Amino acid sequence: MADGSIEVYESEGRRFPPSAEFAAAALTNDRSLYDEADADFEAFWARQARELLTWSKDFDTILEWDLPFAKWFPGGELNVSENCLDRHVAAGRGDRVAYHFEGEPGDTRTITYADLLADVERFANVLKGLGLRKGDRLAIYMPMIPELPVAMLACTRIGVAHSVIFGGFSPDAITDRCVDAEAKVIITADAGYRRGEPSALKPNVDAALEVGAPSVEHVIVVDRCGTDPMMVDGRDHWWHDLMAEAEPRCPAEPMDAEQLLYLLYTSGTTAKPKGIMHTTGGYLTQVAFTHKYVFDLRPDTDVYWCAADIGWVTGHSYIVYGPLTNGCTSVMYEGTPDTPLPEHRDGDRADWRKDRLWDIIERYGVTQLYTAPTAIRTFMKWGDEWPDAHDLSTLRVLGTVGEPINPEAWMWYHRHIGRESCPIVDTWWQTETGGHMITPLPGVTTTKPGTATNPIPGVYAEVVDDDGNAVTEGGGYLTITKPWPSMLRGIWGDEDRYRDTYWSTYEGRYFAGDGARVDDDGYIWILGRVDDVMNVSGHRISTSEVESALVDHPAVAEAAVVGATDEITGQAIVGYVILRGTASASDDLREEIRQHVAKKLGATARPKAVFLVPDLPKTRSGKIMRRLLRDVADGHDLGDTTTLADPNVVEAIRAGAEAGDDD
Ligand code: WT7
Numbered sequence: 001m002a003d004g005s006i007e008v009y010e011s012e013g014r015r016f017p018p019s020a021e022f023a024a025a026a027l028t029n030d031r032s033l034y035d036e037a038d039a040d041f042e043a044f045w046a047r048q049a050r051e052l053l054t055w056s057k058d059f060d061t062i063l064e065w066d067l068p069f070a071k072w073f074p075g076g077e078l079n080v081s082e083n084c085l086d087r088h089v090a091a092g093r094g095d096r097v098a099y100h101f102e103g104e105p106g107d108t109r110t111i112t113y114a115d116l117l118a119d120v121e122r123f124a125n126v127l128k129g130l131g132l133r134k135g136d137r138l139a140i141y142m143p144m145i146p147e148l149p150v151a152m153l154a155c156t157r158i159g160v161a162h163s164v165i166f167g168g169f170s171p172d173a174i175t176d177r178c179v180d181a182e183a184k185v186i187i188t189a190d191a192g193y194r195r196g197e198p199s200a201l202k203p204n205v206d207a208a209l210e211v212g213a214p215s216v217e218h219v220i221v222v223d224r225c226g227t228d229p230m231m232v233d234g235r236d237h238w239w240h241d242l243m244a245e246a247e248p249r250c251p252a253e254p255m256d257a258e259q260l261l262y263l264l265y266t267s268g269t270t271a272k273p274k275g276i277m278h279t280t281g282g283y284l285t286q287v288a289f290t291h292k293y294v295f296d297l298r299p300d301t302d303v304y305w306c307a308a309d310i311g312w313v314t315g316h317s318y319i320v321y322g323p324l325t326n327g328c329t330s331v332m333y334e335g336t337p338d339t340p341l342p343e344h345r346d347g348d349r350a351d352w353r354k355d356r357l358w359d360i361i362e363r364y365g366v367t368q369l370y371t372a373p374t375a376i377r378t379f380m381k382w383g384d385e386w387p388d389a390h391d392l393s394t395l396r397v398l399g400t401v402g403e404p405i406n407p408e409a410w411m412w413y414h415r416h417i418g419r420e421s422c423p424i425v426d427t428w429w430q431t432e433t434g435g436h437m438i439t440p441l442p443g444v445t446t447t448k449p450g451t452a453t454n455p456i457p458g459v460y461a462e463v464v465d466d467d468g469n470a471v472t473e474g475g476g477y478l479t480i481t482k483p484w485p486s487m488l489r490g491i492w493g494d495e496d497r498y499r500d501t502y503w504s505t506y507e508g509r510y511f512a513g514d515g516a517r518v519d520d521d522g523y524i525w526i527l528g529r530v531d532d533v534m535n536v537s538g539h540r541i542s543t544s545e546v547e548s549a550l551v552d553h554p555a556v557a558e559a560a561v562v563g564a565t566d567e568i569t570g571q572a573i574v575g576y577v578i579l580r581g582t583a584s585a586s587d588d589l590r591e592e593i594r595q596h597v598a599k600k601l602g603a604t605a606r607p608k609a610v611f612l613v614p615d616l617p618k619t620r621s622g623k624i625m626r627r628l629l630r631d632v633a634d635g636h637d638l639g640d641t642t643t644l645a646d647p648n649v650v651e652a653i654r655a656g657a658e659a660g661d662d663d
Helices: 007-012 032-039 041-052 080-093 113-129 147-158 171-181 202-211 239-245 281-294 313-325 352-364 373-382 407-417 495-503 543-551 587-601 626-634 648-658
Strands: 063-066 069-072 097-102 108-112 137-141 161-164 185-189 191-194 197-200 218-222 236-238 260-266 274-279 303-306 329-333 368-371 397-400 424-426 461-464 474-480 510-518 524-529 533-536 539-542 556-566 570-579 609-612
Touching: 032 041, 041 281, 069 281, 080 113, 080 147, 080 313, 097 113, 108 113, 113 147, 113 239, 137 147, 137 171, 147 161, 147 260, 147 313, 161 171, 171 202, 171 260, 171 274, 171 587, 185 202, 197 202, 202 218, 218 239, 236 239, 260 313, 274 281, 281 313, 303 313, 303 352, 313 329, 329 352, 352 373, 373 407, 397 407, 407 424, 461 510, 474 524, 495 510, 524 533, 533 556, 533 570, 539 543, 543 556, 543 570, 543 587, 556 626, 570 587, 570 626, 587 609, 626 648
Parallel strands: 097 329, 137 161, 137 185, 161 260, 185 218, 218 236, 303 329, 303 368, 368 397, 397 424, 570 609
Antiparallel strands: 063 069, 097 108, 191 197, 260 274, 461 474, 474 510, 510 524, 533 539, 556 570
16 A cells, blocks of 8 residues: 655645635635535435426435445436426526537537537437437447537437447447447547547447447447548438438436436456446436535636546536536537647747647636646646736636646646636546545635545545554545445446445445545545556556457567556556567567557557566466566565565566666
8 A cells, every 4th residue: 555645745834725715705614514414414415406406206215225226316307408408498598608619620619508408309309210218328439529418418318328438449449338238329420630630430430330239220420520431321320411300309308316327437457347327316416516516616607617528427527417407608628638729830939739728718718627637747847838828817716636636736736727816626536436525615625735635515435444444544445434426326237346346345335446545634635546447647447458458469478567657647557568489579569569459448548668578577376466567667676575486577577677678
């Protein structure tokens, strides 16, 4: 277990007041939500559910808890798209902007709540027309364009569960997810803009279906980039053709509070990703609550920007469902943060790509920015002059998510983006938790650089030692002690794995997989994963997934993968590979093996370095000692190697690594 030393905070000794002192209008240290929740956490969530959402039928029970299976608000009925759209339009807010869309090439679209509702109704009819019914699943593999939330919301309107597959994933990932979920339809686009060029999507769907996903009957294709993809007669349909033919009205169907809302696949400790299940009423309650309180939302005037991708849970909860339920205006940006506007490509300043983000914030008057530590560290490296050249004074709250934020990055974010007048909300949560769990609340929590502080009202966490005893100060494992509304309801098709992964390590508790430390103020410092899951730029990738992809290459006999420390991405994937006897080591082969992983899993999983080694360090029982490989990758002292079957192996590997066998 990491010991969690916190050098910068300790040396700077800084602590920040509640945002009341940053922004005069904020609450002042109002603990009433915590007090209310602590008195009766179920009643607290019931009040939030009734106040934040519109129910077509009220629930009769708040929580049925049959560990590890929860039902929140059983008996209640509601529709997610109605909560996100119809009720705002009915209340006269149809003209409010839902999304200021900015495409990577600089094209913009302004989409009001009324516009979004009209598209969602039509597209729900398209889905019905293709035979989709309540309880069915479909897959979405799209760029960050407005048609993506339209597709998601249309599913919720008729009770179809979506499974969004990140656009950076490979054909294999599409096949696996469609097979596991038995998806009937895939919604995609010809391509999306990334780094200044169309990045193909439809050809990956074709490749995935060639391998085989027999449940898939139809593919719907948005023409985003005009790349003229192959269209299979009878199977593939243009989005615009289907929309032109569809009826405009489609009433929202009331759904049971526990109706499956979506599956989102995430990496675990084995090579097979888990289909995390989220349902309707509890999920929407917690994402609406957190989006409102964590971002100190003023929906009538705010322009909120979550710069994540909808392919991850951050985008599901905090670009689509939370913001729309709260009726606020969001910025939605298609591309990578470092792609300059086309008119700036040959500009007079040296490197316009460093300007894009700050330009967007200034142009739209963004009030909340929600991004990841890896991005913040990149901006730091680019230099202060880029944000400093813009008026960022509209910003009120800054958020971070995805990995522990180092205090230097926190301080930079606070000074150069927040101009020392925005509270920073460091939000710890997971695909499995659905919504924020541990985070400061602006106006309430005194923040400290580097810590997610404490659980939100109604959520209960405890750091425990190896035996499951609560740790009041010091390091241990993060657990959640009570059910929460947006918790995962299971792993699709694998009840045993659900129980084993999350509920069997510590009796009666949810085990998050993260190490954590409690400081003398009782604040929780998240230290990162304690299992074989890596965190690269805030994205989860399992070591065994990458190992499987490595050994899939014909020249590879055996492989071990570790997450090495990386200044920008937090962790970087490093693979140690033993070649088959017939293969001979070369730089070309190493490069080919790296690309093979990208082809199997997608570019996010491409190892930063692959070392070709004669052997791997194993215990006498044959278990690979990843700790040693991590230490070699980090250049650390190796400590005790006496349990190794062959202690010379590590020296041989290290000699290879030091000989510059790196990229
Ligand atoms: C894992 C969950 C939640 C959306 C993005 C990632 C790490 C997440 C923080 C944070 C320290 C964090 C944890 C967690 N993580 N947020 N604020 N501080 N670590 O979702 O892919 O499900 O990954 O990300 O290790 O377990 P995910």
